[in-house]
Amino acid sequence: GAVVSQHPSWVICKSGTSVKIECRSLDFQATTMFWYRQFPKQSLMLMATSNEGSKATYEQGVEKDKFLINHASLTLSTLTVTSAHPEDSSFYICSARGGGDSYEQYFGPGTRLTVT
Amino acid sequence: GQNIDQPTEMTATEGAIVQINCTYQTSGFNGLFWYQQHAGEAPTFLSYNVLDGLEEKGRFSSFLSRSKGYSYLLLKELQMKDSASYLCAGMDSNYQLIWGAGTKLIIKP
Numbered sequence: 043g044a045v046v047s048q049h050p051s052w053v054i055c056k057s058g059t060s061v062k063i064e065c066r067s068l069d070f071q072a073t074t075m076f077w078y079r080q081f082p083k084q085s086l087m088l089m090a091t092s093n094e095g096s097k098a099t100y101e102q103g104v105e106k107d108k109f110l111i112n113h114a115s116l117t118l119s120t121l122t123v124t125s126a127h128p129e130d131s132s133f134y135i136c137s138a139r140g141g142g143d144s145y146e147q148y149f150g151p152g153t154r155l156t157v158t
Numbered sequence: 159g160q161n162i163d164q165p166t167e168m169t170a171t172e173g174a175i176v177q178i179n180c181t182y183q184t185s186g187f188n189g190l191f192w193y194q195q196h197a198g199e200a201p202t203f204l205s206y207n208v209l210d211g212l213e214e215k216g217r218f219s220s221f222l223s224r225s226k227g228y229s230y231l232l233l234k235e236l237q238m239k240d241s242a243s244y245l246c247a248g249m250d251s252n253y254q255l256i257w258g259a260g261t262k263l264i265i266k267p
Contacts, residue, residue, distance in 0.1 A: 085245065085259040086201070135200045145189065145253055149200040 044070045048150035062122045063153045065136030071116035072138035080133045126157045160184050162258035164246045169264045178231045178261045186251020190229045193245040241265045
């Protein structure tokens with residue numbers, strides 16, 4: 043089956059610094075990638091949708107200048123949390139969709155970010 | 159607006175059967191997904207229904223009624239490892255997933 047990896051699995055950073063999270067589709071080309079955030083005991087919240095080679099589409103309320111998304115290739119998307127604050131601490135999950143007739147989203151294992 | 163409703167929490171006994179219901183309202187409809195999510199982990203795909211009826215896959219089955227905007231996930235022969243959150247998601251006309259808040263399923267011995 044389709045495999046999506048994320049790196050790092052967890053990261054602790056100091057307030058004010060930036061953190062980059064990578065999402066890779068290992069055995070398929072992901073025409074569309076999604077970035078989600080999940081707070082404890084809450085459901086997934088879609089942050090943005092990115093298509094390879096074009097700018098990401100951000101959901102309402104998500105600051106695009108704070109959460110920088112780059113989808114430079116069909117197998118890699120990155121999310122950079124800039125000037126992180128403690129309230130950005132969360133579980134960040136990416137998913138990828140291969141396109142064609144399949145609309146299933148394959149999820150990465152997630153990245154737990156803690157900002158101190 | 160778009161909305162997915164599912165119960166917050168359910169409890170069932172090991173070896174029993176449990177049905178998790180989901181009602182949806184989406185702008186257009188391109189199918190209904192069920193995902194399983196264990197605590198601290200990412201969701202994993204369980205099922206996809208786009209036509210009315212029951213889809214069976216081992217111990218898990220998923221049902222869809224498009225006219226009623228209703229789906230359920232049926233889990234048989236419950237095992238302790240089935241304790242997890244079960245997420246219902248509807249796909250709208252833009253092929254975006256609209257997520258429910260998830261149903262936390264607690265399995266008791």
